[in-house]
Each structure stands twice: as structure tokens, then as C-alpha cells.
Amino acid sequence: MGINLAKGQRIDLTKTNPGLTKVIIGLGWDTNHYHGGHDFDLDASAFLTDANSRVIEDSDFIFYNNLVHSSGSVEHTGDNRTGEGEGDDEQIKINFSKVPTYVHRIAITVTIHDAEARNQNFGQVSNAFVRVVDADSGREVLRFDLGEDFSVETAVVICELYRHNGDWKFNAVGSGFAGGLAALCRNFGLEV
Template sequence: MGINLSKGQRIDLTKTNPGLTKVIVGLGWDTNHYHGGSDFDLDASAFLTDANSRVNQESDFIFYNQLIHPSGAVEHTGDNRTGEGEGDDEQIKIDFSKVPSPIQRIAITVTIHDAEARNQNFGQVSNAFVRLVDEETGREVLRFDLGEDFSVETAVVFCELYRHNGDWKFNAVGSGFAGGLAALCRNFGLEV
């Protein structure tokens, strides 16, 4: 069992776990039942940014329509349209040894597809979590349960992995945005 983090907490990854190069970022959630008529479709994405949290090219945005970074460093394993079942709903694999040097941060986000049209938001989502697993051993290194402190948000930055003095660290972010994926893209410097 890994370390349970709180919002805003930061932890060393590669310094305290020597040899950790390949990780799986597992994301999960449940949706509260309501009578809106539409199913929920939550989508994980990764924004690979410079030190100023800006994406420099479109290929540095990994999501359901662009699953693998050209470097092979980041791979989205595929879209889960329902979130049904136990465990991870979506996963993003990261190989720290392949991350190009201009990339200093990897923000992991989750958005609700067509949230505005479906009248959905993260206030209707529960048990959201992100966990980081050592791909080689299957050991859960850490877990961050987001809690229930969202209401109208349609996008959430779950966490950020970032370089610091040659090592990788994890930041439990848990910050919400209104405006869905488009708002997140603008936040990270991508034109929508």
C-alpha cells in the first residue's frame, strides 16, 4: 500500500524510489445517479508542459484522440466511456527516461465530455482518485483521493508530475475549472 496524499501535498518519486522509471497513473471515479437522461463520460488527459506550465506544441497534449506522445514517454491506454466497475477507469503510462528535456511538467487532468450540454459537473462525481503505480513491480507508490469539494466544475487537474533537480516529484493538485476541456487547453496555452 502506497502513501495517501492530501491536496497540495508534494512527494519525491524518483529520489525516494531508486530505479523508478516507468509508472502507471491510474484514475478512477464514480458518478452519482441522477435523472438527467445522459450517461457520464469522463476523460483523462495529460498536458506535457515547460517550466511555465505551457504546452509548446499540440503533440504535447495526450488525450483520447492522441494517445501516444511522439517520444513514447506518455501513453493514454484508451477511453473508458462509462467508468463502470472497480479500480482504475483510465490509465496514463509514463516513462520518465523518455521524457524530452524541454518537458518539465506533466499535468494529469479529467474532464466531463459534453458536460454543458448534458448539464453535468464534478458535484455529481464521487470517489475520484489518482494513484501512481510502479509499472515494473505493480506496487502502488501513492494515492490521492480528491474528496467531494467540487460543485459546478467540469474539469479538474488531479495531479502534476514535475522535474526538480533531475528527479521527478508528484504534486496532489485537485483544482477545478469551469469550461471543461477547452478551459484547460487555454490554461496550458493551447488554442481551441
């Protein structure tokens, strides 16, 4: 069992776990039981940014329509459209040794697909979590449970992995956005 983090906490990943080069970012959630006529489709994404938290190229945005970064450093394993079942609902694999040098941060986000049209928001999502797993051993390194802090938000920056003095660290962000994926893309410098 890994370390449980609270919102705002930061922790070393590679310094305290020597040899950790490949991780799986597992994301999971449940939707509260209500009937709005539509299923919930939550989508994980990764924004590979520079030191100013800006995406340099469109290809630095990894999501269900761009599953693998050109460097091979970040891979989205595919879209789970219902969130049914136990464990991780979506996963993003990261190989730190392949991350291009211009990338300083990897922001992991979750958005609700068609949230506005379906009248859905993160106030209707519960038990959301992110966990970091050592891809080689399968050991859970850390976990961050988001709690129930959201109401009208349709997108959340769950966490960031960032470089610091040659090592990778983890920041439990848990910051919500209204405006869904478009608002997130603009936040990271992408044209929508």
C-alpha cells in the same frame, strides 16, 4: 499499499523510489446516482508543459484522440466511456527516461465530455482518485483521493508530475475549472 496524500501535498517519486522509471497513473471515479438522461463520460488527459506550464506543441497534449506522445514517454491506454466497474477507469503510462528535456511538468487532468450540453459537473462525481503504480512491480507508490470539494466544475487538474533537481516529484493539485476541456487547453497555452 502506497502513501495517501492530501490536496496540496508534494512528494518525491524517483528520489525515494530508486530505479523507478516507468509508472502507471491510474484514475478512477464514480458518478452519483441521478437520472439526467445521459451517461457520464469522463476523460483523462496529460499536458506536457515547459517550465512556464505552457504546452509547446499540440502533440504535447495526450488524450483520447492523441494516445501516444511522439517520444513514447506518455501513453493514454484508451477511453472508458462509462466509468463502470472497480479500480482504475483510465490509465496513463509514463516512462520518465523518455520524457523530452523541454518538458518540465506533466499535468494529469480529467474532464467531463459534453458537460454543458448534458448539464453535468464534478459535483455529481464521487470517489475520484489518482494513484501512481510502479509499472515494473505493480506496487502502488501513492494515492490521492480528491474528496467532494467540487460543485459546478467540469474539469479538474488532478495532479502534476514535475522535474526538480534531476528527480521527478508528484504534486496533489485537485484544482477545478469551469469551461471543461476548452478552458483547460487555454490554461496550458493551446489554441481551441
